[in-house]
Each structure stands twice: as C-alpha cells, then as structure tokens.
Amino acid sequence: MTDSVRTAPAPMLRPEESRVVWLLLAAAFVAILNETTMGVAIPHVAEDLGVTENAAQWLTTAFMLTMAVVIPTTGFLIKRFTTRQVFVTAMSLFSLGTLIAAIAPAFPVLIGARVVQASGTAIMMPLLMTTLMTIVPPQSRGRMMGRVSIVISFAPAIGPVMSGVISEALSWRVTYGIVLPIALIALAVGAKWIHNLGERTHAPLDLLSVVLSAFGFGGLVYGLSQIGGGHGGSASAETAAPSSMMLIVPIAIGLVALALFVWRQLRLQRIDDALLDLRVFRTRNFTLSILQATIMSMAFFGTIIILPLYMQNVLGMSSTAAGFAVLPGAILMGVAAPFIGRIYDAKGTQVLLVPGAVLVVGTLWVFTTFDENVAVWAVVVAQTVLSLGLAMSFTPLFTAALGSLDKAFISYGSAIINTVQQVAGAAGIAVMVTLMTTTTAAQIADGVDAAAAGAAGTHMAFLVSAIIAIPLLVGAFLITKPADTPGEPVDVGH
Numbered sequence: 376m377t378d379s380v381r382t383a384p385a386p387m388l389r390p391e392e393s394r395v396v397w398l399l400l401a402a403a404f405v406a407i408l409n410e411t412t413m414g415v416a417i418p419h420v421a422e423d424l425g426v427t428e429n430a431a432q433w434l435t436t437a438f439m440l441t442m443a444v445v446i447p448t449t450g451f452l453i454k455r456f457t458t459r460q461v462f463v464t465a466m467s468l469f470s471l472g473t474l475i476a477a478i479a480p481a482f483p484v485l486i487g488a489r490v491v492q493a494s495g496t497a498i499m500m501p502l503l504m505t506t507l508m509t510i511v512p513p514q515s516r517g518r519m520m521g522r523v524s525i526v527i528s529f530a531p532a533i534g535p536v537m538s539g540v541i542s543e544a545l546s547w548r549v550t551y552g553i554v555l556p557i558a559l560i561a562l563a564v565g566a567k568w569i570h571n572l573g574e575r576t577h578a579p580l581d582l583l584s585v586v587l588s589a590f591g592f593g594g595l596v597y598g599l600s601q602i603g604g605g606h607g608g609s610a611s612a613e614t615a616a617p618s619s620m621m622l623i624v625p626i627a628i629g630l631v632a633l634a635l636f637v638w639r640q641l642r643l644q645r646i647d648d649a650l651l652d653l654r655v656f657r658t659r660n661f662t663l664s665i666l667q668a669t670i671m672s673m674a675f676f677g678t679i680i681i682l683p684l685y686m687q688n689v690l691g692m693s694s695t696a697a698g699f700a701v702l703p704g705a706i707l708m709g710v711a712a713p714f715i716g717r718i719y720d721a722k723g724t725q726v727l728l729v730p731g732a733v734l735v736v737g738t739l740w741v742f743t744t745f746d747e748n749v750a751v752w753a754v755v756v757a758q759t760v761l762s763l764g765l766a767m768s769f770t771p772l773f774t775a776a777l778g779s780l781d782k783a784f785i786s787y788g789s790a791i792i793n794t795v796q797q798v799a800g801a802a803g804i805a806v807m808v809t810l811m812t813t814t815t816a817a818q819i820a821d822g823v824d825a826a827a828a829g830a831a832g833t834h835m836a837f838l839v840s841a842i843i844a845i846p847l848l849v850g851a852f853l854i855t856k857p858a859d860t861p862g863e864p865v866d867v868g869h
Contacts, residue, residue: 392510394568396519399462399503402561404526405554406469406496410438411534413489416547423547424482436600437486441493443596443797447588449501450790451580451650459569461502466562469495473558477551497793500526504789508777513857514720520774521716525709527769527796528762532679532705536698543695581643584650587636592794594629598622599801652787655780660854661788664776665795667728667850671768672796673803674735674761674844678742681807681836682758689747689829690754700755704762711766716774719856724771728851731771734764736848739841743834747826768847771854778857806843807836 413420413434421431453461472492479485503523511519541549601622636651643649656662679701686697718727738761745754773792780788815832819825 403499407530412538416542438493443592444589445497450787453786465495465498470558501789517719518716521712524712529709591633594625598626599805660779669799672799676800677803677807685833704759708766723856731767732847732851742837746830811836
C-alpha cells in the first residue's frame with residue numbers, strides 16, 4: 376500500500392500563532408524534562424531527607440501516577456475552557472510544584488510537590504498537540520509535529536543526565552532552581568500572548584467518569600510500576616520483588632475500573648457529554664497509529680531504563696557515564712525530528728514508518744547479542760540507531776493519527792495518545808525490568824558470576840521486547856497520510 380499525497384506549498388503561520396507554538400513547545404519541554412529528573416537523584420534525596428531509597432522511589436511513581444490520572448481528563452478540559460485558561464492553569468501548577476520541591480523541608484512535602492508538578496505537566500502535551508493540529512494547515516503538520524517529537528524524545532532522555540551531574544556536583548534542589556525561573560517566564564509570557572483557539576463546549580463534567588478514569592489508569596500504572604521496581608529506577612531485589620498482592624490488586628482494580636470507564640464513555644458520547652470520547656477509534660488510521668505507537672513507546676521507555684542499568688551492573692560504568700552514553704541517541708532524535716516532519720509533509724508515512732520499524736526491530740535483536748564483554752561504543756552505536764528508528768516513527772504516527780480526526784475530536788485524540796504513552800511506557804519498563812531482574816537472580820542462584828548473570832538478564836529482556844516489536848513491520852505498511860486538503864477530515868460519526 377502506498378500513500379496518496381498531494382503536495383502544496385506549506386502555508387506560513389501568522390506571527391502571533393508562531394509565537395504561541397514556540398511558547399507551548401518551550402513550556403512542554405521544561406515540564407516533560409522533570410518527569411525523569413528524579414530517578415538518578417534518588418540516592419541523594421534519600422540521604423538528604425532521611426528516607427530509604429525504596430521510599431524515595433515514590434518521587435517517580437507519584438509523578439507517573441498523577442500523569443496517568445490527569446491526562447485522560449485533558450480532552451474535556453481543552454474543549455471546556457479557553458486555551459489561555461488551560462495554559463495558565465498548567466504552568467501555574469507546574470511552577471508552584473517546582474517551587475515547593477526546591478524548598479521542601481521534608482520528604483512528604485517533596486512528594487506533594489511532585490504531584491502538583493505532574494498535574495501541570497499532564498496538561499501541557501495534549502494542549503500542545505491539540506493547538507498545533509488546530510492552527511497548523513495540514514500541509515505543514517509533519518514539520519510542526521516534528522518539533523513535538525523533540526519534546527517527547529529529547530526531554531525525557533536528557534533529564535537523568537542533567538539531574539545526575541547537578542546532584543553529584545551541587546544538590547538535587549538546584550535542578551528545580553534552574554527550571555523554576557524558566558517556568559515562571561513561560562507563564563508570564565503565555566498569559567499575555569496566548570489567545571483562545573478552537574470552539575468551546577459547555578458539556579458538564581461527569582464526576583463518575585473522573586473517578587473511574589483515576590482508578591483505571593492510575594491502578595494500571597501503579598501496578599505496572601511496582602512490577603518494574605518503582606519505575607525501574609533500581610534493579611535491586613527489594614524493589615524488583617514486591618508482594619504479589621501489591622501487583623495483582625492495583626492491576627485488577629485498574630482493569631475493572633477501566634472497563635467501567637469505557638462503558639460510561641460509550642453511553643455519554645451518545646449525547647456528546649463524554650469525558651474522553653472514544654468515537655475516535657472508529658477511524659481506522661487513528662486506531663492503527665495508536666497500536667503502532669503503543670509498541671514503540673514500550674520499546675522506547677523500556678530501553679532507556681534497561682540500557683543504563685546494563686551499563687552500570689554489567690559493564691561497570693558509573694551512573695553519570697551511563698547517562699552520557701545514551702545521550703547521542705537522544706540528541707539525534709531531537710536533531711532529526713524536524714527533517715523527518717518535512718519528509719512526512721512531502722512524501723507521507725510509509726517512506727518513514729517502514730525503515731523506522733526495520734531499524735527498531737533490527738536493533739532490538741542486536742541488543743539480544745550483547746554480553747558482559749561487549750564494547751561500550753557498540754552499545755552507544757546500537758542505541759543511536761534505535762533512536763533514529765523511533766524518531767522516524769513517532770512524528771508520522773502522531774501526525775497521521777490526529778490528522779485523521781475531525782477537529783472536534785482532536786483534543787480527545789491528543790489525550791488518548793498521551794495516556795497510551797504513559798501506560799505503554801509503564802508496561803515496557805515493567806516487562807523488561809522484571810525479565811532482567813528475575814533472569815539475573817536465577818543465574819546467580821545457579822552459581823553464575825554477577826556480570827554474566829546480568830548480561831543474561833538483559834538478553835532475556837531484549838529478546839522478549841524484540842519479539843513483541845515484530846508486528847511493527849506489518850503496521851508500518853497499513854498507516855497512511857490523511858488528505859492535505861483542509862475541510863476533508865475523516866468522519867468519526869458524530
């Protein structure tokens with residue numbers, strides 16, 4: 376199957392629209408950056424505030440949980456309130472949380488600060504995507520969504536590196552001190568520049584949907600994060616082996632609540648009152664893109680956790696050195712994203728998705744060959760190639776998915792994409808960290824030395840990941856670029 380693409384000169388945004396886009400990109404980058412900053416700083420926080428490292432894992436778990444709970448509501452919020460109201464609320468929450476975190480006198484206060492921070496962060500990415508798809512002409516969406524991919528890929532990858540260097544040289548609090556003035560400037564400028572975009576709705580907020588969403592997505596992410604050892608921040612036996620009840624109960628609650636949430640939305644969307652309108656899944660291109668993005672997100676988040684652990688526990692590198700080793704791939708993703716967006720605008724999806732899928736699947740299989748004797752440069756090269764494959768996939772997937780929807784449904788589509796990333800990321804981390812730690816423990820019990828056992832655990836994690844990724848090679852041929860002509864959205868059945 377090939378894309379049917381009509382090329383046309385890319386219309387330029389008006390100056391005021393361009394300013395809004397750059398402001399949202401900067402604000403989203405700073406917000407997403409914080410999602411991964413605390414992982415490597417956990418030992419420093421634990422020592423400074425007098426808590427165990429297991430307890431300190433809640434700095435990442437609480438952030439993920441809050442994101443999973445808030446993001447599904449953003450589709451409704453973006454349609455119910457003005458763009459300026461949503462932006463100011465998001466950046467105010469993020470700035471307040473950052474300030475509290477910087478001066479937190481005790482660990483419970485720091486946890487609360489992370490929850491407030493995450494509440495603002497959760498709103499930013501759906502707002503950014505929805506705004507872009509609203510004001511950017513179809514012919515230019517790939518180029519602009521490429522900039523969003525920089526935020527999605529580059530910010531989470533450099534967060535641990537930045538935090539690790541600052542925590543070792545200065546203090547973990549300095550990370551928040553650097554971010555706070557940037558957030559405040561973005562808040563002040565946004566309050567002045569951003570105007571309302573899109574149509575508003577006056578649908579009431581269904582509180583039952585909010586509760587079911589919180590228990591559904593929150594339960595799944597919490598249970599998965601516990602399987603993965605508290606977001607995969609440690610491969611120790613204590614964090615990698617929580618009680619079965621801590622795993623089964625939240626996941627079971629999450630699945631039941633999620634089923635009830637879906638049932639509730641299907642009823643409410645008949646009268647256009649759904650918190651998260653699921654009619655977007657009637658669009659084949661959107662559904663296929665979401666399935667492809669789910670597998671990609673599992674591979675991305677699982678790999679950025681597994682590789683540093685492998686380099687530290689098997690290759691004997693320091694945490695800072697391991698962080699810098701994965702940085703070239705992150706930089707490549709950021710640099711390549713705008714060019715990939717332009718290729719999407721000109722050539723469509725398959726010219727990117729097919730080679731991107733080949734690179735992702737192929738590199739995951741290459742990772743299965745790594746042992747305790749592999750050269751560090753080989754790991755860096757392989758991770759960089761994987762990053763290129765992911766970069767070639769995320770931009771066309773997100774652009775094609777949202778571009779296939781009627782404008783009235785774009786905010787819901789953005790919320791679903793970001794929710795899927797959170798849940799799929801947690802699942803990828805859970806599966807890969809669990810496979811790595813259990814295999815490593817079994818090998819050590821059989822008398823294998825620690826390095827070789829760790830290499831065997833890493834091999835198992837990437838083997839299963841590579842097998843799961845194989846359907847990407849098929850999906851890449853099925854997703855097409857929506858029509859470029861404005862006013863020809865795919866009908867999702869109002």
